[in-house]
Amino acid sequence: MNDKSDVLVIGAGVIGCAIARELSKFKIKTTLLEKETDVCSGVSKGNSGVLHTGLYYPKGSLKAKLCVEGRLMFPELAKQLDVPYKICGKHIIARTEEERKDLEDLKATGEGNGVKGLTIISGEELKSREPRLDALYALHSHVAGIFPPYLFTIALAENALNNGVKVYVNTKVSAIKQENGCYKVTTNQRVFYTDIVVNSAGLYADRISAMVGLDDYKLYPCRGEYLLLDKTCGDLISSMVYPVPPKVAGVLGVHLTPTIDGNLMIGPSAEFIDSREDTRTTKEKVQQLIDGANDLLPSIPLNQIIYAFSAVRSKITPPEEKTSRDFIIREDFENFINMIGMESPGLTASPAIAKHIVQIIKRKKDLEEKTDFDPIQKRTKPFSKTSRAEQASLIKADPAYGEILCRCEHVSKREVLDALNNPISGKTISAVKYRTRAGMGRCHGGFCLPKIVEILEEEYGIPSKEIKLKNLDSPLFIGRTKDLRESEKSE
Amino acid sequence: MSEIKSRDADLVVIGAGPAGLAAAISAKKNGVQDLFVIERNDWLGGILPQCIHDGFGIELLQEQLTGPEYAQRYIDELRKLEISCMLSSMVLEITPEKKVFVASPAGLFCFNAKAIILAMGCRERTRGQICIPGTRPAGVYTAGVTQNLINLKNVIVGKDVVILGSGDIGLIMARRLTLEGAKVHAVVEILPHTNGLPRNIQQCLIDYDIPLLLSHTVIEIHGQNRVDSVTISPVDENLKPIKGKEQRITCDTLLLSVGLIPENDLSKKCGVKLSSVTGGAVVNETLETSVPGVFACGNALHVHDVVDFVTLEAERAGKSAAEYILGKPRKMERIRVEAGNGIRYVLPQRILRCTDLELSIRVACPGENVTIGFFDGKKLVKKKKFRKVHPARMIKIMLGKSETVAIKALKVEVLGK
Numbered sequence: 001m002n003d004k005s006d007v008l009v010i011g012a013g014v015i016g017c018a019i020a021r022e023l024s025k026f027k028i029k030t031t032l033l034e035k036e037t038d039v040c041s042g043v044s045k046g047n048s049g050v051l052h053t054g055l056y057y058p059k060g061s062l063k064a065k066l067c068v069e070g071r072l073m074f075p076e077l078a079k080q081l082d083v084p085y086k087i088c089g090k091h092i093i094a095r096t097e098e099e100r101k102d103l104e105d106l107k108a109t110g111e112g113n114g115v116k117g118l119t120i121i122s123g124e125e126l127k128s129r130e131p132r133l134d135a136l137y138a139l140h141s142h143v144a145g146i147f148p149p150y151l152f153t154i155a156l157a158e159n160a161l162n163n164g165v166k167v168y169v170n171t172k173v174s175a176i177k178q179e180n181g182c183y184k185v186t187t188n189q190r191v192f193y194t195d196i197v198v199n200s201a202g203l204y205a206d207r208i209s210a211m212v213g214l215d216d217y218k219l220y221p222c223r224g225e226y227l228l229l230d231k232t233c234g235d236l237i238s239s240m241v242y243p244v245p246p247k248v249a250g251v252l253g254v255h256l257t258p259t260i261d262g263n264l265m266i267g268p269s270a271e272f273i274d275s276r277e278d279t280r281t282t283k284e285k286v287q288q289l290i291d292g293a294n295d296l297l298p299s300i301p302l303n304q305i306i307y308a309f310s311a312v313r314s315k316i317t318p319p320e321e322k323t324s325r326d327f328i329i330r331e332d333f334e335n336f337i338n339m340i341g342m343e344s345p346g347l348t349a350s351p352a353i354a355k356h357i358v359q360i361i362k363r364k365k366d367l368e369e370k371t372d373f374d375p376i377q378k379r380t381k382p383f384s385k386t387s388r389a390e391q392a393s394l395i396k397a398d399p400a401y402g403e404i405l406c407r408c409e410h411v412s413k414r415e416v417l418d419a420l421n422n423p424i425s426g427k428t429i430s431a432v433k434y435r436t437r438a439g440m441g442r443c444h445g446g447f448c449l450p451k452i453v454e455i456l457e458e459e460y461g462i463p464s465k466e467i468k469l470k471n472l473d474s475p476l477f478i479g480r481t482k483d484l485r486e487s488e489k490s491e
Numbered sequence: 492m493s494e495i496k497s498r499d500a501d502l503v504v505i506g507a508g509p510a511g512l513a514a515a516i517s518a519k520k521n522g523v524q525d526l527f528v529i530e531r532n533d534w535l536g537g538i539l540p541q542c543i544h545d546g547f548g549i550e551l552l553q554e555q556l557t558g559p560e561y562a563q564r565y566i567d568e569l570r571k572l573e574i575s576c577m578l579s580s581m582v583l584e585i586t587p588e589k590k591v592f593v594a595s596p597a598g599l600f601c602f603n604a605k606a607i608i609l610a611m612g613c614r615e616r617t618r619g620q621i622c623i624p625g626t627r628p629a630g631v632y633t634a635g636v637t638q639n640l641i642n643l644k645n646v647i648v649g650k651d652v653v654i655l656g657s658g659d660i661g662l663i664m665a666r667r668l669t670l671e672g673a674k675v676h677a678v679v680e681i682l683p684h685t686n687g688l689p690r691n692i693q694q695c696l697i698d699y700d701i702p703l704l705l706s707h708t709v710i711e712i713h714g715q716n717r718v719d720s721v722t723i724s725p726v727d728e729n730l731k732p733i734k735g736k737e738q739r740i741t742c743d744t745l746l747l748s749v750g751l752i753p754e755n756d757l758s759k760k761c762g763v764k765l766s767s768v769t770g771g772a773v774v775n776e777t778l779e780t781s782v783p784g785v786f787a788c789g790n791a792l793h794v795h796d797v798v799d800f801v802t803l804e805a806e807r808a809g810k811s812a813a814e815y816i817l818g819k820p821r822k823m824e825r826i827r828v829e830a831g832n833g834i835r836y837v838l839p840q841r842i843l844r845c846t847d848l849e850l851s852i853r854v855a856c857p858g859e860n861v862t863i864g865f866f867d868g869k870k871l872v873k874k875k876k877f878r879k880v881h882p883a884r885m886i887k888i889m890l891g892k893s894e895t896v897a898i899k900a901l902k903v904e905v906l907g908k
Contacts (some may be wrong), residue, residue: 012639228619232759277715283624307619309627388592391583392494392599399596402582407531412594445615448787450639453646464646469629473716476629477646478743482648 002138005031005166007361008185008194008277010173011210013038013044014149014350015342016200017156022111022354024163027368031192032157032165033185035172035204037471038425040153040434043202044347046224046279046311048257048265050240051085051145052345054117055092055110056252062327064113067345069352070330071143077351080375081155081369084146084385086260091126091238093135093296102244103139110141117142124416130237132299144240146260149347150434151379157424158379165369167424173201176211176336183335196364198357203276203314214332217340220318221276223249224268225285225310226291230442234262241296252344256300261409261437264300266293273312273317281308297309306442316341329353331360380418382436384410406448409443416452420460427456430470495566496600501816502526503580503591508537509798510789510805511610512565517809518608519572523816527602528574529593531581535569536562537612538635539798541642544663546690551799561798585761587635589784606784606812608759610805613790615660616750618712623655625721634660634748638667647671649744653721654678655709657685657692659796659883661748666695675701676740679723681708681730684857686748688796688883708732710746718743736896751794761785768836769793775841776848777811778804786812793838793851798886800851806850826901831866833858833905835882837900848895852886853904866902867888874906 005276007023009016012034023030036042051071057063078085094100100120107118119140126138162166168189175186176197185192201208206217242255251270258264269285286308293300317325327349328340337360339353346353361367383391383401395402399412418429419435429445432452439445453476456462464477478484502523504515507530515528534540539547542558549555552564567778571574580595582674591602593763615633632648638660640646650673657680665675680698683706685692696703704723710732711722720741724732753771755763764773764781771792772780777785788808789801826842828850838851852863861880873894880886895901 100743227622280626280711281622281624286622286624305620305622306617308622308624308678383594388495388583388599388601390495391594392496394600395594395596396494402594402596402598403579404583404594407581410581410583410594428846442617442620443614444619446615446617446633446636449636453640453644457644464644469716471716474629475717477648478642478650479643479647480645481645481671484647487672 003193004182005029005192005194006365007031007196007198007308008183008192009198009200010185010431011043011200011202011205012039012153012157012167012169013200013202014040014153014156014347015044015202015339015353016198017146017153017160018354019198019200019357020165020167020349020359021160021163023361024160025369025373027370028260028365028367029104030160030165031194032160032167033171033173033187033192034167034169037169037428037468038431038434039157039169040150043311044149044153045316046226046309047149047344047347048255048268049146049149049259050257051087051147052111052348053090053110053141053144053202054115054345055107055141056245057113057345058395059109059112062329063345063349064223064351066327066349066356068114068300069355070345070349073351074348078152081159081377082379083147083152083154083155084162084252084260085145087143087145088142088239088258090144090242091130091138091140092244093126093133094137094139094244097136099244100137103137106139115141115143130239130241130298132236133241146240146257148260154424154435155377155379158422159375161423162163162284162377163373169425173208176208176380191240196337196361196400198337200339200342201264202342203312205338205342207312209332209338209340212333212336214338216336217316217328219271219341220315221278221311223271223273223310224313225289225308226265226267227283227286227289227305228307228309229264229266229301230304230306231262233264233301236264236297236300243296246376254289254296256293256296266290274313279310279312281310307444313343317345329356360447379435380415382415383412404440405451406436406441408443408447409437411436411438411448412473413455416455420455426468427460427462428468428470429476478485494599496598496696498527498600498602500527500602501605502608502812503602504528504608504610505575505591506537506610506612506789506791507528507561508534508610508612508789509539509565509801510612511537512562512569513607513802513805514608514610514788514809514812515574516565516572516612516894517806518813519574520766521810521813523813525582526574527708528569528576529575529580529582530578530808533579535566535576535578541639541885542663543642545770546666547798549799551802553591559897565802582757585757587762587810606786606816608808608812609755609763609780609785609787609791610789611754611755611757611791613794613841615747615753618747623709626714626753628712628714628717630714630718630744631712631855632744632746634658634664637664637746641667641671647673649673649718651676651742652746653709653740653742653743654724654746654748656680656748656750657687657703658748658750659687661746662687662691662695664746664748664782665701666692666699669699669701671703676742677702677704677723679704679707679709681706681726686883688861710737712745713739715849718745721745751790753791753794755791758787758791761892762789766836766840768830773839773840775843776839777843778808778839779811784815793836796883800831800887804851826895826898829900829902832903834863834903837903842895842901847892848890848898850890850903851887852888854880854882854886854905857881858905862906864904864906867898867906868900
C-alpha cells in the first residue's frame, strides 16, 4: 500500500499517455497501465494520423470543443516533444450541386465550432492547387494537418515517464475493487492501489467500467481498413482529400491522406464487426478502398500499394443511428473517471482531453505544480531527415549513424539501438518499427529484419526463440537449425 | 565546414553481388584504374553466400558450385586485381550529374563519378504488395529472408509451413526446411504453371513428396499473434478464387515466393528511364541506360534465372563502362527492339550499332515446339525453334553483325503454329 498512486490511468493509447503526461506536471503519484507490450498499440495506432479541423461535430459537443482546443494546443506540444507534423490543409470535394449543400452545412458547423478561414472553392481553383483532382467544389480547411500518431504517443509516454510517471506494459487489468477508501486494481502482473482511476482503455473501456459495476455501456466495434502506398506517391496530392461524408454515423468516408514521410494512405473503410479483436483485412474492403481511391484520384498508381492494415474504432453509436454520439467523459463513480466512445477526433483532442481530466481531478484533489517539470522530450535524430552535411557530422560524431540498417527508409544503426533501448517497450521488432520506421518501407523488413535479429542476438544476448514481432505471444522463430532434427531423434 | 568526404572516381559500381563483382573485374581488366565497389552489407557476394545449394556455374564454368563457392571465385579475382571495396556502405543517392552519396561508418562520401554501374540486385515482393487478406501475425516471411535467416543466422522460422508461389527461392526453401525437419504442407501457385526452373521442381518438391497445388492461392491468413493457419482456394482462369472450394491448412508459417522486383530507387532519382515490363532500366546493347555513362546489369536490370547469365551480362557492362570512360567513339541510337506476340520482354531495348549482339528474351507462357521469329518491320530476318520454352527460363540468342547491319526496327515474337 505504500506505493499507492494518486491517479492510475488504464490504457496507454494517445489519450491515456496525454493524461499521464499532463498529470506529471503535478506533485502526485501517477501510474499508467497498458495491456500490450508497447504504448500506442490499439485504436491510437491505426488511424489516418490527422490533426482535425473540427468540422463534423455538433456545436457544444465535447467532440467539437476538445477537437478545436486540442488542435490549437498541438503545435506547441509537438515542438516540446520533437514530433514532426505538417499543416497540409484538407479539401472535402463535392461532385454534384447537391453535395455543395453538404459542404455549406459542414462549413456552417465548423464556423459554429469556432473554426476560422474555411472557404468553399471552385473546381478550377481546386485544380490549380491539386492538378490531379476533378470536382465541382471543395471545402478547404487550411488548419488541418498530419502527423505520425505513434511518435506522438510514444513521446507523450516517455516524457511522462521522465517526469515521474510509473509506466507498466504487458499489464492487463482483471479486477477493480474499492478497498479501505481506495481502489485495488488487480492485473496479470501485480496489484496496484490508487485513489483515483482514469479509464482510458479505448476499445475495452466498457469492460473496465463493468469491473466497478457500471456495465451499461455498450461499445460497437467498427473496423477500418487502410492501404498504404509507397513513397513514390506522396506528391500526387499536397493536401488531404475527402469525399462528402457518407450518411453513416461518425465516419468520414474513404479519403486520401499524404503522410509526413511521403507515403499516401487510402482509407478507412467502416464496418461494424462482432469481435473487437478482429483486426483482419478483407478482400472486399481492400477492393472498396481501391474503388474509393480511384474515384477520388483516377491516376492513383495502385501497383504502388505496399501494405494493408486495419484497426477497430470504439464506437458508442449503434450502427442504426445516423448521427454520431458524443464522447462520454465523466466521473461515473466516486473517484472513477470513465472515458467511453473515444473515437475520432480523439487523437486531435487528446491534449485537450488531458487538460479536461486534470480539471475533473482538481475538484477532488489538491494538485500542486512541480517546479522541475521538464516538458522537453528529444528523440534520436532521424538520419534520413537531415541534410547531407548534417549526416556527415552525425557519422563523424557517432559511426553507428553511418551504418544504414533499413534500405527503404535509410534508418541507421544508431536509431535502431536507441529504439531497442527505449524505456517503455520490450525489445520487439514492432517497437523498432514504430520508433524508427525500419521495416515500414516497400521491402517490409526484408533487409533490416535479419540485421535487427543479429543485433538482438549478438549485442543483447537474446536467444532467437525469445525474439518477438509485437508482443509476448508473437515469436518470430521456433529455434535454431538442428533443433527440429534433434527433437525428431529424441522422439 | 562540411564533413562530407568528396572524391573523384572514374567508375563507381553499386552493389557487390555477382553483378557488381563481375562488372568491376571486367572494367578493371578493360583498363579502368580508379574504381570503387560500394556494398551495403558487410560481406561481398550479395545474395550468393546465403544460397548454400549447388547448381551455380553450370553454364559459365561447367562446374556445379554452391553460391558461396561461386561468389568466392569472383571475390578472389577482385582481391587479386586490388579493386577497392567499401563494405557496410549504403548509397543514399545518385544525382543526374553522377554524384554518388554514400553513408558508411567511416563517414559520408560523395564520389564524382565519370561512370556508374547499377548492380543493386532485386528485392522480394511482399505480402503487403499482393494484399493477402487476414491478420498480421508473426510467421509470414518472404522466401529470401527465410533463406538468409536459416543459412546465415541459423534460425528457423517455423515447423509447419505453407509456401505461396513457385519461384525458385521458394522451392529451394521447401527443400531446405524439409531437410531441417519442418513439414512443408504445400506449395501453392496461382498460375496454371510453375514459376521456378524445372530442375528445382524435380529436386526440391517431387524428390521430397511436397505437394504442388497449381491454380491455387492463399486467400486469408489466420492467427492473431503468430500464424495458426491459412485458407487456400483454387482459382478460375481469371485467377479469381472459386467460391465454396476453400480449404484451411493448419500451419505456423507462410512463406512467400511471389516475385522479385529490380531495385531501382536510386536509378529513378538520377533520371534513368525504367521499363514497366522488366522493372529495370531501358538499355542499349552496351547496357547503357538513358543517362549517358550510367550502365545497368544483373537483377537490377532484369530478374535473371541463373547467376551465370548475371555474370556474363555484368562483364559486358564493365567493358562498356570502360569504353565510355576511356573515350572510345560512340554512336547514336539506331534500332528500337520490341517484344511482340508471346514475348514478355527482350533486352536490350535499344541497339546502337551493327555488331554481334546477344539478346535476352523471356516468353510470356510455357510452350513446346515454339518458334521465335525476328522481324525487321514486317520482314522475317531470322527464326529459331525451341523444343521447350518457359517464362522462368531466360533465352539467349546471338544475332551476328551480318544479321543486324540492315535492320531498322527489330521485333521479336512467337510465331503461330
